[in-house]
Structures are given as C-alpha cells and as structure tokens.
Amino acid sequence: MTYDPATLGQFTITATDGAARRGSLVTAHGVVQTPIFMPVGTQGSVKALAPDDLDAAGAQIILGNTYHLYLRPGDDLLARKGGLHRFASWNKPILTDSGGFQVFSLKDIRKLSEDGVEFRSHHDGSKHFFSPEKVMSIQNNIGSDIMMVLDECVAYGADYDYTAKSLELTTRWARRCRQAHPRHKNGQLLFGINQGGFFKDLRERSLAQLAEIDFDGFAIGGLSVGESIPEMYDMLHHIAPLMPRDTPRYLMGVGTPLDILEGISAGVDMFDCVLPTRNARNGTLYTSQGKVNIRRAEYREDDSPLDPLCPCYACRTFSKAYLRHLYVAQELLSYRLNSLHNITFFLTLARQAREAIEQGRFAALKAHYQDVFAPAKD
Numbered sequence: 583m584t585y586d587p588a589t590l591g592q593f594t595i596t597a598t599d600g601a602a603r604r605g606s607l608v609t610a611h612g613v614v615q616t617p618i619f620m621p622v623g624t625q626g627s628v629k630a631l632a633p634d635d636l637d638a639a640g641a642q643i644i645l646g647n648t649y650h651l652y653l654r655p656g657d658d659l660l661a662r663k664g665g666l667h668r669f670a671s672w673n674k675p676i677l678t679d680s681g682g683f684q685v686f687s688l689k690d691i692r693k694l695s696e697d698g699v700e701f702r703s704h705h706d707g708s709k710h711f712f713s714p715e716k717v718m719s720i721q722n723n724i725g726s727d728i729m730m731v732l733d734e735c736v737a738y739g740a741d742y743d744y745t746a747k748s749l750e751l752t753t754r755w756a757r758r759c760r761q762a763h764p765r766h767k768n769g770q771l772l773f774g775i776n777q778g779g780f781f782k783d784l785r786e787r788s789l790a791q792l793a794e795i796d797f798d799g800f801a802i803g804g805l806s807v808g809e810s811i812p813e814m815y816d817m818l819h820h821i822a823p824l825m826p827r828d829t830p831r832y833l834m835g836v837g838t839p840l841d842i843l844e845g846i847s848a849g850v851d852m853f854d855c856v857l858p859t860r861n862a863r864n865g866t867l868y869t870s871q872g873k874v875n876i877r878r879a880e881y882r883e884d885d886s887p888l889d890p891l892c893p894c895y896a897c898r899t900f901s902k903a904y905l906r907h908l909y910v911a912q913e914l915l916s917y918r919l920n921s922l923h924n925i926t927f928f929l930t931l932a933r934q935a936r937e938a939i940e941q942g943r944f945a946a947l948k949a950h951y952q953d954v955f956a957p958a959k960d
C-alpha cells in the first residue's frame with residue numbers, strides 16, 4: 583500500500599450540527615468518511631458477503647478480530663500471506679479489535695494478571711496468553727489500518743472497586759501497547775479504549791489517563807454489555823463530549839439504527855455492530871419503513887420489493903414473497919440477500935447522517951428514524 587506518512591492518521595472535521603461531526607480519517611488504505619458504520623468481519627469475512635458485495639453496498643472499512651484470527655487461521659499464517667488485506671482480497675481499510683472483549687467473555691476459562699490474560703481456545707481448549715505486547719504483534723501480522731489496545735471490558739454490574747482497579751490495569755496495558763507499537767509503524771494507527779463501567783467519575787479518570795498517551799483515536803468500551811438503553815445513552819452523552827475533539831471517537835459494538843443516530847448526536851464518529859448480518863440470518867430486516875420479519879405469513883404472496891427506497895441487489899431483483907420463501911426453505915441464498923440488504927441499510931443510514939450534518943438537518947433525520955423504528959404501538 584502507498585500512503586503519505588505526513589497525512590496518515592489526520593482527522594479533519596468538515597462540518598458540525600450540534601455535537602454531531604462530519605469528518606474524514608486518513609488511513610494507509612484510504613480515507614474514511616465519518617460518521618461511519620463498519621461491517622463486522624470477525625474471522626476475516628463479513629458473513630455471507632464478498633468484497634464486491636461490500637463495495638456495492640458502499641462499505642469503506644470492515645472489522646476483523648484479533649482473538650479469532652489469532653486462533654484461526656493464525657496471525658503467523660496471515661503474515662506469510664502478506665496480511666489480511668491480501669489474504670481476504672479486501673484493499674480498503676480494516677480495523678481490528680484487540681480481542682479483550684472476547685477473552686473476557688470466555689469467563690470461566692481465563693486468568694487475569696498484571697502481565698496479561700491467560701485463556702483457553704473456544705475451539706479446542708488449548709491454553710493461550712495475551713499480553714499487550716502480544717496483541718500488538720498479532721495486529722502487526724494482520725496488518726490492520728487501525729489497531730485497538732488490549733483492555734478489560736468489565737462485566738455489566740461490576741462494583742465500583744473492581745471497576746476502579748480494572749481501569750488502572752487497562753491504562754497500564756494501553757501504555758504498554760503504545761510502547762510496543764511505535765507511532766504509525768507499518769502505517770498502522772492505534773486507538774485507546776475508555777473503560778470505567780457505569781461510574782461517571784471512573785470514566786473521566788480513565789479518559790484523563792488515556793488522553794495523556796499519544797493515540798490516533800479513542801474508543802468507548804464497556805457499553806452495550808447488557809445495560810438498559812437509558813443507561814447506555816446516559817453514559818454515552820456524558821463521556822463522548824469529554825473525549826478529545828480532534829481525534830475520532832469510536833463506540834464499540836453499537837448498535838441498532840437508533841443507537842447509532844443517538845451516538846452521532848453525542849459526537850461519536852465510528853460504529854461497529856454484528857446486528858445487520860446476525861439479524862439477516864434470522865430474518866429480521868431493517869427497511870426505510872421499519873423492521874420487517876420476512877418469515878411472516880403476510881409476505882407469502884407479496885410481490886413488492888423488500889424496501890422500495892433501497893438500491894441493493896436484493897431489493898432491485900426479488901419480491902418479499904421470494905425472500906420469504908428462501909428463508910423458510912433455509913436456502914443459503916437467503917443469508918446472502920438478507921445480509922446484503924441489511925448491510926446496505928446501515929451504510930445508507932451512515933451516509934444519510936453525513937449528508938444531514940453537512941446540511942444542518944441531523945436532528946430532523948434522527949426524529950424521522952425514531953418514528954420509523956418506534957416500538958410497535960399495540
């Protein structure tokens with residue numbers, strides 16, 4: 583890849599509308615327009631979709647996951663194959679999460695220490711150890727454009743003392759990650775991850791500590807971990823405006839269309855979530871008229887497209903009746919068409935948000951979708 587070291591990592595805000603920001607981030611594999619939705623490709627593929635589908639849907643950047651790729655196919659193999667971009671034939675930006683979340687969700691099979699975390703593979707039970715340095719070297723081998731530090735995502739409901747201790751460890755790990763990955767080495771950016779659970783003072787402490795380290799961006803971790811929507815929004819609106827203004831803000835693992843619009847209104851720039859592809863596989867489709875459960879009998883003879891306003895191949899080519907048939911018949915094509923549509927919907931939502939911020943009408947866009955996705959009035 584060829585990039586200009588002078589502009590690498592540059593984040594430029596070109597418009598604002600309230601706290602919402604319209605910007606762009608320079609990475610080694612291209613410029614990312616924000617606010618942005620990032621399709622999740624945990625094992626190096628966005629499930630059921632190929633790079634040309636993602637291109638057609640307007641994807642600018644996808645996610646990979648250190649934990650999964652380290653276990654299979656192995657970061658050493660990826661290095662031998664020239665990195666994940668070449669291996670997966672995806673020549674646009676990739677962000678890799680550190681695996682912190684995965685390892686900490688493997689509750690009973692992991693041991694935490696100052697040096698890192700020991701865990702057992704969910705494939706074969708073999709023992710492994712992630713230190714901050716190890717996680718940096720894995721992401722170097724993957725070759726992602728944006729790397730995440732190793733952090734502890736504390737469980738929802740963790741008490742104050744545990745959360746306070748944990749954020750200090752996460753900060754010490756963040757410093758070690760920075761030490762292990764010199765600024766922009768191999769053209770790879772590095773983001774810090776804010777923790778502190780649902781305690782506002784601890785969130786501010788974590789942020790103050792991380793802001794002293796030279797990161798290219800900052801993520802909000804530890805949300806969307808089982809808390810209620812009001813709890814998530816309350817913390818989001820508290821911490822996002824306190825994050826550095828001139829670097830990207832990334833809300834990890836979030837979320838529904840309304841969560842993403844809420845995050846943008848709080849000043850967040852980047853989002854990732856498995857919802858579009860995961861819900862595609864269970865027939866829950868997001869459309870400009872609201873959610874559609876394609877398996878419902880009412881669509882059995884429905885000749886209309888899934889979403890008349892959607893430009894995707896599924897909506898241009900097939901009827902609801904056919905999409906419902908594929909789902910009920912458990913045809914593999916159902917996964918592909920439903921995933922293509924849902925990913926297109928989330929990417930279109932992000933594009934509409936970018937345009938609305940440029941034109942000073944973001945609040946109206948958010949209100950419109952709050953109507954579209956309002957819980958069904960029974």
Ligand SMILES: CNc1nc2c(CC[C@H]3O[C@@H](OC)[C@H](OC)[C@@H]3O)c3nc(N)[nH]c(=O)c3cc2[nH]1
Binds near residue numbers: 730735736775804805
């Ligand atoms: C869903 N809610 C949620 N996701 C979260 C993720 C990404 C999960 C990662 O797992 C894979 O998706 C399942 C993705 O990996 C590509 C994603 O990045 C987090 N990652 C880190 N490092 N720290 C966190 O505090 C954290 C919190 C989350 N909350």
Ligand SMILES: [Zn+2]
Binds near residue numbers: 892923
């Ligand atoms: Zn569509």
